[in-house]
Amino acid sequence: MIKENLERVKNSLATGVTLVAVSKTKPIEDLMEAYEAGQRIFGENKVQEMCDKYEAMPKDISWHMIGHLQRNKVKYMAPFVSLIHGVDSERLLVEINKQALKNEVVIDCLLQLHVAEEETKFGFSFLEATQLLNAEDFEEKFSSIKIKGVMAMATNTTNEEQLRKEFSSVSTFFQEVKKIKKSNLDVETVSMGMSGDYKIATEEGSNMVRVGSTIFGKRNYAL
Numbered sequence: 001m002i003k004e005n006l007e008r009v010k011n012s013l014a015t016g017v018t019l020v021a022v023s024k025t026k027p028i029e030d031l032m033e034a035y036e037a038g039q040r041i042f043g044e045n046k047v048q049e050m051c052d053k054y055e056a057m058p059k060d061i062s063w064h065m066i067g068h069l070q071r072n073k074v075k076y077m078a079p080f081v082s083l084i085h086g087v088d089s090e091r092l093l094v095e096i097n098k099q100a101l102k103n104e105v106v107i108d109c110l111l112q113l114h115v116a117e118e119e120t121k122f123g124f125s126f127l128e129a130t131q132l133l134n135a136e137d138f139e140e141k142f143s144s145i146k147i148k149g150v151m152a153m154a155t156n157t158t159n160e161e162q163l164r165k166e167f168s169s170v171s172t173f174f175q176e177v178k179k180i181k182k183s184n185l186d187v188e189t190v191s192m193g194m195s196g197d198y199k200i201a202t203e204e205g206s207n208m209v210r211v212g213s214t215i216f217g218k219r220n221y222a223l
C-alpha cells in the first residue's frame with residue numbers, strides 16, 4: 001500500500017513541489033518500501049529515532065528534522081542532517097551553528113513561523129524573524145548555517161478559508177525574506193502542508209510538503 005499511496009501523493013503534486021515523506025514512529029520496513037519506490041527524502045521529529053534510522057537505511061537519503069528540537073540533541077544529528085525545519089529560536093540557531101562548526105559542515109535550516117491560532121505551536125512571529133535576519137551580526141554569528149527558507153504549520157481546523165489565509169500570509173512573508181541579501185541566506189523553500197492540508201498549502205504557495213499518514217497510514221503512538 002505504501003508504494004501506491006506514495007505514487008498517488010507524488011502524482012497530485014505540481015512540478016517544483018518537494019515531498020518530504022514523514023516516517024516518524026514507522027518501522028524500517030515501511031521506510032524501505034517507500035525508498036524502493038524512489039523516495040529519498042524522509043522527515044522525522046525525534047532526534048534519536050532519526051539517528052537510528054539513518055544508521056539502518058541506505059546512505060543516499062536526505063534526512064529532514066521536522067519536529068520541535070531541544071538544543072542538547074542537535075549534536076547527534078549535526079553530521080548528517082540535511083535540513084532542519086523547526087528552527088524556532090535564536091538560541092537554537094546558535095547551538096546548530098556551533099555543532100555545524102564542530103563537524104565542519106554547513107547546516108541548512110528553515111525558520112519556523114507561528115501563524116496558527118494554537119498557543120502550543122512553536123515559531124517566530126514575522127517581526128521576530130525579520131529582526132533576526134536583519135541583525136547586523138547575523139552573517140558573522142551564523143557563519144556555519146544557511147537559511148534556506150521558512151516553515152509553518154497551520155491551525156488544526158477544517159475551515160478552508162482560515163487555512164488559506166494562514167498559508168498565504170507565510171507565502172507573502174517568504175517573498176519579503178527572499179529580498180534580504182546575506183551570505184548565509186539562500187531562500188528558496190517554503191515548507192507548509194501535511195496530510196490534511198497539503199493541497200491547499202501548495203495552492204497558496206508552498207513548495208515543500210511534509211506528508212506522513214497519507215503515505216504510511218495512521219500512526220499508533222501507543223506502540
Ligand SMILES: *Cc1c(COP(=O)(O)O)cnc(C)c1O
Nearest residue numbers: 022045066194195210211212213
Ligand atoms: C507529523 C508531522 C507531519 C505529518 O503529518 P501527517 O498529518 O501525518 O501528514 C508534518 N509536519 C510536522 C511538523 C509533523 O510533526
